[in-house]
Amino acid sequence: MRTFLFEKEKYGFELLMDLHKFEENNAVYFESNIHITNFFEVFIFEEATGEIELGGHTIKVDNKMLFFISPYQKKKCVIDTKNIKGFHLVFQNTFLSDFFEDKLLVYRMQYFYNAQYPQCLHVSAVEYELIRSTLSEMTSEIQNFQNDSTHIIRSLLYFFLIKVNRLYSKQYNLSSETQGNSIVYKFKEALELHIRNMHTVDEYCTLLNISRQQLNSITKKFMGHTPRTTIHLRLLQEIKMELLYSDKTITEIAIDLNFSEANNLTRFFNRLEGITPTTFRNNYQNDRNLN
Template identity: 60%
Template sequence: MRKFIFEKRKYGFELLMDLHRFEGNPNVFFDPAPHTTDFFEILIFEKANGKIELNGQLLDIVENSFFFISPFQKKSCKIDLSGIRGFHLVFQNDFLSDFFDDKLFTYRLQYFYNSQHPQYVQLENEDYRVIRFALDEIITEIKNFQNDSLHILRPLLYFSLSKLNRLFSKRYNISPDTQSNSTIYKFKELLELNICTIHSVEQYCSFLNVSRHQLNAMAKEHSGCTSKEMISNRLLQEIKMELRYSDKTISEIGYALNFSESNNLTRFFKNLEGISPSSYRDNYQNDSD
């Protein structure tokens, strides 16, 4: 599978973010084949027709729609390029996390690393105009980069991401708070690092030095789900990606994801998805033909 790598020195100096309009060269940004990136992406469509497959969900592109992609998540794009308008925003975590001395910054944003809700939102025109103003300012600053440009780019990006977090959270009726107990954000990070090997609430509680009751309370407040549901949703997402994009057998997937037996994976998947893993894979392959 193709992986896109962030170009840190694209402009001749190191810059850990970039922003373009689709109108310039849309073919650079869309690939109909499944692919990943090693950076964060936000695809912003003012006008376009098509679909994006992200984390096993096929999402329609509509006016003023935003798609949020975390590093190494798999996506594919089927988009009509005629008359397309919008933005492609990319950045590496260090661009903001180092400045704010907060390695958990992107985990605080509800639209990244979220397996409970689609990583997608459509904005009202008034809200979109606010975000677009900041994006236009970012493009202008990159084009006219000066010694103090980073001091302008960082707050513009921080504003855009934080404003979008509020709008996304309102859409899905979840907490917009990015400054609550950092334990829940650390839990999200641990899920990303360990989902292939650790599925137990108790083990995560041990890592975080909290009780199951405490972790559940924080998880419910942040995501509307229990800690167990967050683990299960993230594990289900990982299984779907293996079924869609690898040629591993069900047994091999079970082994890779630390299920003691393949039957346990099948039972887990069927309880959450309603069909067997093999049927899910068959349906996806038939739809892709």
């Protein structure tokens, strides 16, 4: 599987973000084979057609649509590059988190590290115009870089992420708070770090030093689900990634994801997805063979 690494000194100096217009150099951004990156990505499509496979789902690309990809998240992009307009934004977490002294910053955004809701967003013409204007300012600063450009770019990026978080939260009826109880953001972080070996609410409560009642209250408010449902949906996503993009047997996947036996994984998957892991894998492979 191909891995794209962030180029820190692409412009001859260190800049932990980048932004381009698709229409100026569209060929380099889309990979039709499964791949990962070691940075955050946002595709901002003003005009586009095609589809993106992300999080085990194939999503149709449309005009005025945004896609949000977290580091090391498997994806593939089949996009018609002949008539495409928009922006490709990439950044490393430290570009913002170090400056704001907030390592949980990306976890405050509902669209990153989200296994419960689609990692895409449709916006209106008015909303897109604000996005386009903000990103155009960022592009201009990169192209005409000065001593204080990093501060301007960082401010514009933070503004963009917060504004889009409000739109995303509204579309999926989620909390748009980014400065609420830090436990919920630590819970999101813990899921990413430990989902392969920790599957119960009690384990996360112990890790976070919080009661079940407290975690239940803040998780339902911010994520729209109970902690148990949140854990199960994230675990389901992890199983799907193994089924789709590895050659491991069901038994091997069960061992890697800390299930006591393969039958327990199969029952868990069947209960949430409605089909067995083997059927899910076969359906995906059959669909790919038809393309």
